[in-house]
Amino acid sequence: MKRRFNLLPIILFALAFLLINAYVLSGLSTIFHQSWLAPVFWLAVIGLSVALFFAITKMRRSGMNKFFQIISHAFLILLGSELVFAIFLIIGDLYRLILTVNSNFTSAGFHWVARNNYWVDFSLFMFAITLALFAYGITLGKYAYRVIKHTLFFDDLPVSFDGFTITQISDVHAGSFTNPVAVQKGIDMINAQKSDLFVFTGDLVNNAASEIKPYLGHFSQIKAPYGQFSILGNHDYGDYIKWPTEADKVQNLQQLKEYHKDLGFKLLLDEHVELIKNGEKIILAGIENWGIGFGERGDLEKALRNTNVNDFKVLLSHDPSHWDAQVKQFPSKIQLTLAGHTHGMQFGIEAFGIKWSLVKYRYKHWAGIKTENNRYLNINRGFGFLGFSGRIGIWPEITVIELKRKTENN
CATH class of the missing domain: 3.60.21.10 (Metallo-dependent phosphatases)
Structure with a gap:
């Protein structure tokens, strides 16, 4: 009997991946105020995801190959680095939420405290460090x-x-x-x-x-x-x-x-x-x-x-x-x-x-x-x-x- 293919884990992973990337883009938009940022970002993310899909399909048919290794490692490096960026970004946003709640207790109207650009810069720095660690790990x-x-x-x-x-x-x-x-x-x-x-x-x-x-x-x-x-x-x-x-x-x-x-x-x-x-x-x-x-x-x-x-x-x-x-x-x-x-x-x-x-x-x-x-x-x-x-x-x-x-x- 043919084994039933379960799409649910793939759908859940895809949704989580999209949410992570949307959150990362929100952080990048805080420090890079460029109209081209969002389309270029999503084009790169979707392009890499499509390439991974085809790489996996080819690997399942003909075994391990160089294309799969390159694309899968690129995807892993991107995801790992984004997760680090997101973790530091969310720490800053949680602190921002606390400040927002406290400030609204003492003011007449609700307003969000703006993101701290220095913290976003630090989160981006940790993103770059993670990329460098991956590069070192793969090469040396x-x-x-x-x-x-x-x-x-x-x-x-x-x-x-x-x-x-x-x-x-x-x-x-x-x-x-x-x-x-x-x-x-x-x-x-x-x-x-x-x-x-x-x-x-x-x-x-x-x-x-x-x-x-x-x-x-x-x-x-x-x-x-x-x-x-x-x-x-x-x-x-x-x-x-x-x-x-x-x-x-x-x-x-x-x-x-x-x-x-x-x-x-x-x-x-x-x-x-x-x-x-x-x-x-x-x-x-x-x-x-x-x-x-x-x-x-x-x-x-x-x-x-x-x-x-x-x-x-x-x-x-x-x-x-x-x-x-x-x-x-x-x-x-x-x-x-x-x-x-x-x-x-x-x-x-x-x-x-x-x-x-x-x-x-x-x-x-x-x-x-x-x-x-x-x-x-x-x-x-x-x-x-x-x-x-x-x-x-x-x-x-x-x-x-x-x-x-x-x-x-x-």
Whole structure:
């Protein structure tokens, strides 16, 4: 049966978009007294909206294309900047309303207090700042790699692994890259950490295995003394595009697994390995993607089969919802879980003690270290980007974790 298309959300969004633009135009008209302003403004807004409609129509028929990316990003940048302008403008108008009400208590006739032009100018300034942030995020921010270091302490860490270091990246999404030189900069930063172990926690591509092929030479440069290990993320299975046949989809996944080998990554598929140092060991396990709403493929019990309760375990699991659902209460203690998936939504604020992103309304903990039940979770913010071709405030991350044995002194 053909799925019924629901027009209501589109109509509501269109009405909200028109109201926002009408309000923004009212603010611009306060400081720009030009007869041509309104027709030019609406011509630009309607023109961009029509272009977006055709871009979406073309994308639905033939898949992602450059035209859609350009138009959708232009629309997103305009809408985001207008929202900032409108938020500051409405703060000024609310204050103006208060002044109007107060003044009419003491006067015989009703009259509106005029808008403060300086506040409108400031709102326009914030609009310009937002445009500049988007421009930076799209051009440079998406490749502005950051190294984030954590030192974690454990009572039960084998003595030989005291000071052992792990470099983690996640969510490469190779199909989104457009600048191989910038990507190489990130690879050089990974190798510069000289960690004992390298792990990749899923989403090597957006959809097709072929996306990583141009970057095999880049990521195959990553080396660590105790090896390079990887897992699959939800995008790696090819679930988000239509394949000619089911066999093509299966072949794509098989090809992706081969590319992991070409990169020098040992792909862990519901399995584990033992890392040995001076006769002592830690367990490194990896599962297939397990995420609420994103496919619950992984089998944790299978991955840890033939391990002991007292073994020190590090788990690679792409989606952090798996940690909340299973890992943090798993009978066999998993001391450290490394995840990704959220990207921090590639947009947010992490400065001046503020940590906020829209993704927090989907994942309560969406980046960095979390501890509960004497177990740790680290969520990497992602190495690449997807959807929005940029990053603002949530920069691409290379995580370095040092494992330390807890003593009386720490």
